[in-house]
Structure formats: structure tokens, C-alpha cells
Amino acid sequence: MIKNAWKCLMVLMVFFLLSKPTYAAQITIEELPNGFLDVNILIENNELSKSRPVQNGKPYGFTLLLIPFQSSKDWHIESAQDITVSNISTFKGYSLISVIFPNTKSDDLLITINNAAKLSENREGKAKLIVDLNYPYLSGAVKELTDLNFVFSEWKYIFRLLKKYENDELSKSHNSIVRTGDKTFEISPANINPLKDKKVWLVFPNGRQKALDTGKLVISLFVGLLTIILQFSPIRERKLSVILAILAVSGLIVGVSIYYAHYLSKGFELAVWGAALIPHVVMSIIGTIYVLIARQKQAIISIPIQKDGAPIEFGEILLLGKDGNNWIQIDKLEKLVNGNGYFHIWLKAKYSAYKVKAKTTGTQSKESREFSPSPKEKVQLDLINLVTVTSGQSA
Incomplete structure (x- = not known):
């Protein structure tokens, strides 16, 4: 398909090679919240009419657009239903787009490329919008095509940012980039062409x-x-x-x-x-x-626990509170400090007394004496020595 397109272009070069005038066409580059850039291409109808290829006095609805963006899988091209847009050549920093439209077209040509490019960042993390109009990677064949009168390669560029920034928050490559509004900047072909280095950039605070x-x-x-x-x-x-x-x-x-x-x-x-x-x-x-x-408000309960006369580190140590005739579990310890268990308890009126119940692997459970502490009191309970269950006994 691309080979056929090139053959058609070569034929058109033979028939339509003319001196190239200066075109009034516009590319608006719009910043998006996701860090991508939308590109809106506008060619007014009077310019489009003057720049159509003609054979035997008959104009054809065909034109080529050279833009400084390489196509990618993120591209989504939008145009009117009666217009066919194809990307016929692309490489680093450029794309050559063919546009076929009705011969009777009488309105402006408008094409939108969604997610045409990504904003870059400088070393300070600021956003950098770059348009390299030097076209350093433009092939010789494509460069020859730009001499045809129906190829648009010179544009007025408009940069539209998401937010308004003060001038001291911005930096730009050339003074020829003119601020035209709170969020818009512009550079025209007349200002670009005299420049030796046509790499244009604008740096501004990074919303991302x-x-x-x-x-x-x-x-x-x-x-x-x-x-x-x-x-x-x-x-x-x-x-x-x-x-x-x-x-x-x-x-x-x-x-x-x-x-x-x-x-x-x-x-x-x-x-x-x-x-x-x-x-x-x-x-x-x-x-x-x-x-x-x-x-x-709390009372501190301390109780030493041993197993067969030796301090233990782990066990099931329960603090029980007496509610009427029932003993209810209030707190539980599984790890002891040097064989000592500590409880910090909020005293409640419904508990008339407290006691500690201890057990570890291979032993029967034992209980401490009952006690009724007061707020701020430190209660030291007697040692509980757990005994390993021997054969014939039940744990």
C-alpha cells in the first residue's frame, strides 16, 4: 500500500511540480492533563484551494502535510467523514500525512491528532514542549516532496497550555515565541525561517x-x-x-x-x-x-510463672473477672518477660474480684488467689509453678 502511495506521489511530482508559495496554515499544540499533547491542524479553505494539484486544468482534492511529530500507537486521528487521512511516512521527529477530500470542498480543513506526542521534562522536573523544525531525520525523498505546491510544511504554531503561568515561571528557546494570551503562545513561519537553529521549545511548571x-x-x-x-x-x-x-x-x-x-x-x-x-x-x-x-485509673498485676521450677517465656495466661457467680476472661497473655506476666487493667464495678489462670504445653492449669485491686495499685501475686503431666495423668 505504501509502495503504491509513493508511485502515485512520484507521478504527481511530474505533473504538479511548481514553485512553492508561502502558506497560511496553523498547527495548535494543546497540553492535556495526562501529559500528552493534542495537535489540531487547520488549513483555511482559500489556502487549500490554491494549493491543490492540478492536471489539464482540473484541481484534485489531495494534499500532503509534513508535521514535526512521529506517529505512534497512541495516535488517534479525527476528521470529517468525507475526508481520508493516512500517515504514509514517519520517522524520528516527523510524519508525512496524505489527505484526500472532496473536490467540491468549500470549508476549512480541520484534522485533530489526539495524543500526538508526550511532554518531556528537564532536569528540574519542569514540563518541556519541544518542536524540532530542523527535521534532522527527514529523508531525501520526503524532503524533495516538500517543494511541491500541494505540500504544507510551513505552519504558524500555537501552543496552548492548561494553566496560566507568569512570565518568570517560563523559559523559551527564542524570543520569537510570542505570548498571545494567558495560556497561549505563538510563533509564525516568518519568525522561524530566519533562525539558524529551528528547534523550538517552551518550559513551564509541570502539572504532573x-x-x-x-x-x-x-x-x-x-x-x-x-x-x-x-x-x-x-x-x-x-x-x-x-x-x-x-x-x-x-x-x-x-x-x-x-x-x-x-x-x-x-x-x-x-x-x-x-x-x-x-x-x-x-x-x-x-x-x-x-x-x-x-x-x-488502671491497676498493675504482676505474676511469676514457672514450669517445673524454671521460668517460662510462653504460655496461656488468662486474667479473669468475677461477674456474679461467673468468671469471665478479661485479658490474655501468651508471652512473658523473664518468666513474669503483667496485666494493666481498667477496673470495672461489675467485677467483684479478679484472678489469674495459667497453663502451658504439657501441664495442667493453675489459678492464683482472688484479689480486688484499687486504681494505681500494683498487685504482686504469688508464684505459680506449673508441673509437667506424667503418664497416666490428664492435662
């Missing part, structure tokens, strides 16, 4: 970078939420000094991060990492308040 920063911040907060589980143990064991140390360190880091995020141009990156400690600051404050209240 802001979205990326927001994503980093959210992920950092989630990491902090996941790691606050590390504070559960010192809070449960009422280790106020540990909780205050965590609060001091995490609060200092968050404070420094906020300070530099406010006063430094690139401090946000530091703030993102500091955000992971915000949940720790909040949890430390809550934990401090909890421990201070618990020290006034």
Missing part, C-alpha cells in the same frame, strides 16, 4: 509533577499509618519515657521538614519524607494522654 508530589505525600502518610503499630507495645506497657522520646524525635523531624518546605524552593521533597512521621506525632500525643490517664 504536582500530582506526583501529592501521590508521594499520600503514600508517605500511609507508610506512617502502617508503622505506628510499633508504638502499640510501649503504650500498652505504659512506657511513658519511650512514648515521649518518639514524640520528641518525630515532632522535631516534622517541624524541620515544614520549616524547610516553607522557606526553600525545593523543600517539598523533604516535607514528603517528614510527612511519614506525622501519624507518629499524633499517635505519640494520644499515647501520652492515654498513659497519663491509665496511670491514675
Whole structure:
């Protein structure tokens, strides 16, 4: 199919090779939120009428468009139903597009290429819109075609951004890029042609970078939420000094991060990492308040557990509360510290007494004495020595 198209083009070159005039045609490059660029091609009807190939006095509805974008799988071309658009040649930095339209066409030619290109980024993470009009990779055959009078290769370019940026937020390759509106910039063929280097670019703040920063911040907060589980143990064991140390360190880091995020141009990156400690600051404050209240309202129960005269590390240690004539499980320990189990309990009026029941692998269960503690009281229970069940006994 491409070979046939080239044959047709060579025939057309024989019949229609004329001196090439200057064309008034326009390409609008529009920034999209996803980082892609849409390209809108507009050729006014009067220019299109003057630039059609003619044979034996008869004009034909055919033209070629050279644009500075390489086609990709992301391309989606939109045009009127009576227009056929084909990409007949493409390589780095250019595409040659054929357009067939009705010979009786009397309105402007409008073609849209969705997702025609991607915004690039500079070293600072800013967005960079690049149009290389030097066409360094243009093949000799295609370059010869650009001399035909029905080939559009010179355009007025309009850049349309998503947001308004101040002039000091922007940088551009040439002063010939003129600002024409809050979000629009323009460069015409008359300004491009005298340039030695026709690589045109416009740099502006990257909207995707802001979205990326927001994503980093959210992920950092989630990491902090996941790691606050590390504070559960010192809070449960009422280790106020540990909780205050965590609060001091995490609060200092968050404070420094906020300070530099406010006063430094690139401090946000530091703030993102500091955000992971915000949940720790909040949890430390809550934990401090909890421990201070618990020290006034809770009772501490300590009981040593041994098996055959030796301290154990693991077992099933239950704290039971007496509700009427029933004993109800209130708390459970499975790991002991140097053979000692500790319970921090909130005293409730419905429990008239408490006791501890202990058991480990291969032993029968044993219970402590009953006790009725008061708030802030530390109760030290007698040693429970679990005995291994011998053959003939039931565990």
C-alpha cells in the first residue's frame, strides 16, 4: 500500500511540480492533563484551494502535510467523514500525512491528532514542549516532496497550555515565541525561517509533577499509618519515657521538614519524607494522654510463672473477672518477660474480684488467689509453678 502511495506521489511530482508559495496554515499544540499533547491542524479553505494539484486544468482534492511529530500507537486521528487521512511516512521527529477530500470542498480543513506526542521534562522536573523544525531525520525523498505546491510544511504554531503561568515561571528557546494570551503562545513561519537553529521549545511548571508530589505525600502518610503499630507495645506497657522520646524525635523531624518546605524552593521533597512521621506525632500525643490517664485509673498485676521450677517465656495466661457467680476472661497473655506476666487493667464495678489462670504445653492449669485491686495499685501475686503431666495423668 505504501509502495503504491509513493508511485502515485512520484507521478504527481511530474505533473504538479511548481514553485512553492508561502502558506497560511496553523498547527495548535494543546497540553492535556495526562501529559500528552493534542495537535489540531487547520488549513483555511482559500489556502487549500490554491494549493491543490492540478492536471489539464482540473484541481484534485489531495494534499500532503509534513508535521514535526512521529506517529505512534497512541495516535488517534479525527476528521470529517468525507475526508481520508493516512500517515504514509514517519520517522524520528516527523510524519508525512496524505489527505484526500472532496473536490467540491468549500470549508476549512480541520484534522485533530489526539495524543500526538508526550511532554518531556528537564532536569528540574519542569514540563518541556519541544518542536524540532530542523527535521534532522527527514529523508531525501520526503524532503524533495516538500517543494511541491500541494505540500504544507510551513505552519504558524500555537501552543496552548492548561494553566496560566507568569512570565518568570517560563523559559523559551527564542524570543520569537510570542505570548498571545494567558495560556497561549505563538510563533509564525516568518519568525522561524530566519533562525539558524529551528528547534523550538517552551518550559513551564509541570502539572504532573504536582500530582506526583501529592501521590508521594499520600503514600508517605500511609507508610506512617502502617508503622505506628510499633508504638502499640510501649503504650500498652505504659512506657511513658519511650512514648515521649518518639514524640520528641518525630515532632522535631516534622517541624524541620515544614520549616524547610516553607522557606526553600525545593523543600517539598523533604516535607514528603517528614510527612511519614506525622501519624507518629499524633499517635505519640494520644499515647501520652492515654498513659497519663491509665496511670491514675488502671491497676498493675504482676505474676511469676514457672514450669517445673524454671521460668517460662510462653504460655496461656488468662486474667479473669468475677461477674456474679461467673468468671469471665478479661485479658490474655501468651508471652512473658523473664518468666513474669503483667496485666494493666481498667477496673470495672461489675467485677467483684479478679484472678489469674495459667497453663502451658504439657501441664495442667493453675489459678492464683482472688484479689480486688484499687486504681494505681500494683498487685504482686504469688508464684505459680506449673508441673509437667506424667503418664497416666490428664492435662
